[in-house]
Amino acid sequence: MNKNPVLVIKDLRKSYIPGKPVLRGIDFSVYPGEIIGYIGANGAGKSTTIKIILGLLPIDEGEITIFGEPIDPSHGDFKQRIGYVPENGELYENLSPAEYFDFLGILYGLSPETTERKAKALMKILGIDGNYHNRIASFSKGMKQKILIVSSLLHNPDILILDEPLNGLDANSVMVFKEVLSTLAKKGKTIFYSSHIMEVVEKISDRIILLVDGKVVADGSFEDLSAQNQEASLEGLFNDLTGFTNHEQLAEDFVRILEEES
Ligand code: ADP
Numbered sequence: 050m051n052k053n054p055v056l057v058i059k060d061l062r063k064s065y066i067p068g069k070p071v072l073r074g075i076d077f078s079v080y081p082g083e084i085i086g087y088i089g090a091n092g093a094g095k096s097t098t099i100k101i102i103l104g105l106l107p108i109d110e111g112e113i114t115i116f117g118e119p120i121d122p123s124h125g126d127f128k129q130r131i132g133y134v135p136e137n138g139e140l141y142e143n144l145s146p147a148e149y150f151d152f153l154g155i156l157y158g159l160s161p162e163t164t165e166r167k168a169k170a171l172m173k174i175l176g177i178d179g180n181y182h183n184r185i186a187s188f189s190k191g192m193k194q195k196i197l198i199v200s201s202l203l204h205n206p207d208i209l210i211l212d213e214p215l216n217g218l219d220a221n222s223v224m225v226f227k228e229v230l231s232t233l234a235k236k237g238k239t240i241f242y243s244s245h246i247m248e249v250v251e252k253i254s255d256r257i258i259l260l261v262d263g264k265v266v267a268d269g270s271f272e273d274l275s276a277q278n279q280e281a282s283l284e285g286l287f288n289d290l291t292g293f294t295n296h297e298q299l300a301e302d303f304v305r306i307l308e309e310e311s
């Protein structure tokens with residue numbers, strides 16, 4: 050690919066507790082139009098990587114550039130060009146979507162009219178426009194997740210960073226959202242999609258980066274990785290590369306305990 054990378058990460062290292070590294074030297078570059086599936090078991094370091102990319106956490110060592118510049122959240126362009134769905138999305142729950150989007154629109158430099166028109170139309174597509182003036186606190190998990198998804202996209206960012214974005218979403222909305230992501234990528238937007246749910250990643254990503262204990266152990270298209278490792282599913286590949294091969298045994302032990310005589 051001869052386009053300039055959107056995101057470059059070089060030898061990224063991070064510890065929360067001295068002597069206990071969480072990221073142990075991560076390297077990759079991401080190009081416009083790519084849908085990256087950033088996968089790994091719980092605790093592998095996915096969310097830590099994402100928070101660092103967003104400038105929410107400092108790095109210990111290494112280099113990151115985004116849009117060719119070092120990370121600088123205070124730079125006006127930075128927020129305008131990035132959309133983010135956080136893993137445990139904190140919303141201002143006392144607000145209604147109307148109030149929340151109004152506030153976000155100001156941050157993104159959108160006019161109140163544009164914010165309202167777009168937010169309502171996007172909520173309508175996701176089936177929650179009837180709740181525009183109700184308090185977010187009264188929403189189900191899936192409805193809150195939809196608000197976060199709309200928030201991340203309202204300003205039409207160039208890179209979308211998603212940390213487990215399908216949490217609590219219904220099957221229909223998942224289908225719409227997957228289609229939205231692939232359409233955005235075709236228009237040259239970059240999607241960085243982190244998840245531990247392999248099934249969805251396998252379907253939407255054109256490149257997979259697998260993190261194990263803070264190191265990248267595989268980076269390539271699903272087709273390449275599955276050919277190299279002779280695995281037909283991403284789940285199988287994941288289990289091979291993370292060394293997790295005893296799920297059948299664990300399940301058997303689990304059920305046997307349930308069946309023990311009291
Ligand atoms: P993932 O998103 O892949 O599940 P995380 O990046 O959230 O992984 O976490 C990676 C590791 O860092 C885990 O072992 C987690 O317990 C630890 N960790 C994450 N956040 C903190 C924190 N604020 N303080 C201490 N340890 C943390």
Ligand code: MG
Pocket residue numbers: 095096097136212
């Ligand atoms: Mg995480």
